[in-house]
Amino acid sequence: MHTVAVLALDGVIPFDLSAPVDTFGRARLPDGRTPYRVKVCSVREEVGAGAFTVRAPYGLDALADAGTIVLPGVAEPPEALPGAVAQALREAAANGTRIASICVGAFLLAATGLLDGLRATTHWAAATRLAERHPEVTVDPNVLYVDNGQFLTSAGAAAALDMCLHMIRKDFGSAVAAHAARMSVMPLEREGGQAQFIVHDLPPAPAGATLEPLLAWLEEHCDRDHTLDEIAARAGMSARTLNRRFREQTGTTPLQWLHRARVRRAQYLLEATDHPVERIAARVGFGSPTAFRERFRKVAGTSPQAYRRAFRAGAERAS
Template sequence: MEMQLVAVLALEDVIAADLATPVELFGRVRLPDGRAGYRVVVAGSESSVGAGPLRIMPGAGVDILERADLIVVPGRNDPTAPTSPEVLTALRAAADRGTRLMSICVGAFSLAEAGLLDGMLATTHWLATDRLAREYPSVRVDPDVLYTDNGSILTSAGASAGIDMCLHVVENDYGVAVAADAARIAVAPLHRTGGQAQYILRNRPTQHTANLERVLAWIEENAHRRLTLTDIGAAAGMSVRTVARRFTEETGQSPIQWLTGVRIRHAQELLETTDYTVDRIADKVGFPTASNFRTLFAQTVGVPPGAYRRTFRPAS
């Protein structure tokens, strides 16, 4: 795949963290052969824009959006400030071409202003979800998710959720192994939320998982073992009943469903980066049998392990 062009919009009064997140994350993505996965440019309709105490000088004009493979719209401190007609026109034209667009935090207001979120599921920072729903009633605002993916248009909650969404895009473009490497560089977990494209695990947290942070990390390290619900409860320091309830409340899944998702993600990475047989991978990541692994992998990812490997490791 050729290197993709990512254009990050710098509008007046842009939130610096929202702008920096995609610039840094996409800019540091490296493919297995060492090539950069993305070329990132900061674009704007003005020669310089304010970003709190900073001044930012975009490196390209709005015209570069015509060539971009992905356009990122960061939030602004005043999310309801009018967006320039030139930018709105460029965003609409990009959407018409099928270019992917994504907003970080309250950048969703600019996409909504352009009419690009009408009838779509969208989210934004939790402090602004009611306002987004009130000002743009045709948008189906979901206040509980970290990000939404409508195919060519994505929206995220706050800045940290923007990292999750960027990692989701990287994984969709280049696979789990590249996304996991980008997550390590960003010192961030490789999250998965709901309603994503074919090759993405369908975990759908309904709120932040701070209460389960320790046991989620433990599952990540121990998923290859033959774990039971009792083991997970002991690692969490909770009764079986309590840990099951907490998982349902905070992730929308049972502990065993979450464990299965972790094992499948580990399997995806091995399918992409090794020549191990499917049976060996099933054993290494913790599935009781290869048949069980094949069935759950196809149900979760949408294709069998062999087809997944051919997509992301065609030379194997």
């Protein structure tokens, strides 16, 4: 059984604490077994969490036995961690323990020095502050979460759930992660990858934006070989206007958005089927397997076969 230690410090943000406890705690293997043991740890038995107090049954010594440590955000991240906390985290990291942060918990992880030289994310409203306080960390405020292999960081509240599901899928495969997502009443949408892969969702349009119907249609029909002019005609506007609207509402171009939608669908097929890469390439709308492999590597940061192996390994551990 994999132990997840959630480290609660004074001022812990309630949702940041409950997200890993609930998500990992609800995970179940196909035979009903519980794959994770979740432990809430702290430097003392009780810590403040805004309107209420949290009781932590475990001390810092529990971090040494954990396979994963999660650092929830705190209301006001300290300039430096208490010495015992920093030492425990560094020792755990030296032993290969996976450490993840939620929201402004990235400040806590960065304070250990473990993120030096790595890319990381946090809530967009705190990104500038994190970059100023820790210039040795490359802060990217435009992603849901960042997986550097051993160290992960996530953005705001919803992204914390995405990151936890990503770790479950890496550990035990898509079926286990999908069950945990259903138990949390959320879709399993953000596909993961391997070390150094930054996970991006499809660039969204703001609620009520004029492109919403078009984006829904493109995602449903991403297996077709659309041209920019055809997409523009579907939207009832010129290609130039369409490009401008896409950049305004999604931050990318129509064809880049379409390529990402195709890769997302390909990720699902790689995880859930035994179809050869050539068949998947055709099913998601790429003209050739070579073009598919090149685009998949550009978007996902790895090859289709390597991606499949990574998640099949997790599924085998769950069996």
